[in-house]
Amino acid sequence: MTADMFDPAQYAKVRLPPLQAETLPSWCYTSEEFYRREVERMFGRSWNFIGRADELPQPGDYHALDLFGEAIIVIRDRTGTLRAFANTCRHRGTKLLQGQGRCTAIVCPYHNWAYSLSGDLFSAVGMEQTEGFDKSRYGLIPIRLESWGGFVFVCFDPAAPSLADYLGDLPERLQSYGLDDMICVRRKDYDLACNWKLYLENAMEEYHTPTVHKLSIGAQVTLRERTRGAWDGMFMPSEKTIAVLAEDIGSAFPPIAGLDAKAARGTYFIVIYPMTFFAFTQDCCWWLQQFPQGATRTRVVIGSSFPRATAARSDFDERVQKYYRRWDKALPEDNAISELQQAGIASSFARPGRLSHHELLVHGIANWMLDRVVGRSVPTI
Ligand code: FES
Ligand SMILES: [Fe+2]
Numbered sequence: 054m055t056a057d058m059f060d061p062a063q064y065a066k067v068r069l070p071p072l073q074a075e076t077l078p079s080w081c082y083t084s085e086e087f088y089r090r091e092v093e094r095m096f097g098r099s100w101n102f103i104g105r106a107d108e109l110p111q112p113g114d115y116h117a118l119d120l121f122g123e124a125i126i127v128i129r130d131r132t133g134t135l136r137a138f139a140n141t142c143r144h145r146g147t148k149l150l151q152g153q154g155r156c157t158a159i160v161c162p163y164h165n166w167a168y169s170l171s172g173d174l175f176s177a178v179g180m181e182q183t184e185g186f187d188k189s190r191y192g193l194i195p196i197r198l199e200s201w202g203g204f205v206f207v208c209f210d211p212a213a214p215s216l217a218d219y220l221g222d223l224p225e226r227l228q229s230y231g232l233d234d235m236i237c238v239r240r241k242d243y244d245l246a247c248n249w250k251l252y253l254e255n256a257m258e259e260y261h262t263p264t265v266h267k268l269s270i271g272a273q274v275t276l277r278e279r280t281r282g283a284w285d286g287m288f289m290p291s292e293k294t295i296a297v298l299a300e301d302i303g304s305a306f307p308p309i310a311g312l313d314a315k316a317a318r319g320t321y322f323i324v325i326y327p328m329t330f331f332a333f334t335q336d337c338c339w340w341l342q343q344f345p346q347g348a349t350r351t352r353v354v355i356g357s358s359f360p361r362a363t364a365a366r367s368d369f370d371e372r373v374q375k376y377y378r379r380w381d382k383a384l385p386e387d388n389a390i391s392e393l394q395q396a397g398i399a400s401s402f403a404r405p406g407r408l409s410h411h412e413l414l415v416h417g418i419a420n421w422m423l424d425r426v427v428g429r430s431v432p433t434i
Contacts, residue, residue: 058087061430064423066405071416075405079398081419082248087426088348092121095327095425099283100199100206100219102329102342103127105237105358106135107203113157113170117150121345125196125207126150126159130170135200137207138172138193149193159193168193202232203358220325221282227321229313230333235358238373241380242354245388247395249328249343249351250418255391256330256341257287257322258412265390269298269382275322277413283326285417290319294335298382301375306363308335324414326421336363339380349395355384 057063058080066075081087101120104127109116115128117140124140126149140148142161149159149168158175159168167176172193180186197208199216201224206216213219245252255261263272273295275287289295294305308317312335320334330341337359344352357376363369397403408416423429 058084059090059427061423061427064427065430067416067419067423068429071408071413072410074408074416076408076415077250077419077423078405079400079403081422082251082395082398083348085348088248088345091327091345091422091426095422096121096345098208098210098213098425099327100208100213100216100325101327102204102206102325102340104205104240105203105235105356106200106205107236108240109135111155113155114153115150115156115159116153117148119344119346120207123209124148126193127198127205127207128159128170135198135205136170136172137196137198139196141194142166143174143191143193144177202227202230203235204232219283221280221284223280223282223284223323223325226278227316227323227333229311229316230309230338231311231360232338232358234361235338236361236364237356237358238364239377240354240356242352243384243388244346245351245353245392246349247351247391248349248398249345250422251394251398252341252343252351252353252387252391253324253328253330254412254415254418255387255394257285257324257414257418259287259289260409260411261390265386266383269386270295270379271299278321283421284323285326285414285421286321286323287414288315288319288321291334292318294337295320296332296334296337296339296379297375298379301378304372304375306336306359306366306369306372309337309360310362324418326418337376341384349399353388355380 067077109129112129112131115126117126126138126140129135140150142149144164144166147161147163149161168174172195174188174191177188199206201216201220259273259275273289275289278286278288280286293302297305320332323331328343332339339357342354346352
């Protein structure tokens, strides 16, 4: 692509106020070089949401995942603490674990080096004659992991502020949902041919809802939230949960106990930058993680959580099907339109467009990304 793709002047029109601004140039959605810069300057320095703590309830439960090209392990140690490590053996680098499961030790499939659940190398048979080899210096490489409300985040940057600083006032805003007491009941993956930003932008705008979702959830009308921290949000007033289709509202679970007055009257749509959309409604929450697989592929994971008291109901398995029905109907509509948008934006004739007042966070997402990936021009006096 163009040599000056990282010149802030290229983005002067994206930097204007939303209703004067243009959308991002198409290379931001198609260029591998641009994507690599996003990884280096944005994903690599941010707190990235990777899953719920209750998905790994027992010591030894692990989840091996790929985060923009970095293989990591998230594992619960013997004391019950969640830890994250680079998924690479300290001997000759082999990937240690794959997928999800439970283990008593992390054992390399190549030469059998064994690490404790806390990452210490405790067995390296065959290394007895290696001079000056000290097992205590070859533990797994730790990665920062912090949680809020049962949501687990990792960060590759040792110099980044804490997760609490990163999230700003979000935990306080969402306090009444009792998020620590929720349990993830389902996650589902989709592998999509689109840039991660297209999917996130779609999740955070209501402009498409009357057309794309005309046969499912229909039009949505939202109000932007004022925020402090690495997040942005909208609130949609609604008397009842929006996690079931209107025709299934009779099957909805009771609202979460103790919701504050605002939460009881609607739904928060939140983006925690850089890559996760969350919806918090009266009876549950769900999220969409955009795990980029390069410039033009994204693995989208939808996860859903309910209060433990709801999930323990005898009728839970039956009634939750209505929720799954809603997500399984609306999400493929978003998936299809995002892939279609990617297919169009790849045209050499694609040009930046303009934004409606129904999609102000498309502008917000672009500018948050640009602040980190490209920066701003130094003003000339
Ligand atoms: S690469 Fe892991 S034990 Fe050799
Ligand atoms: Fe949508």
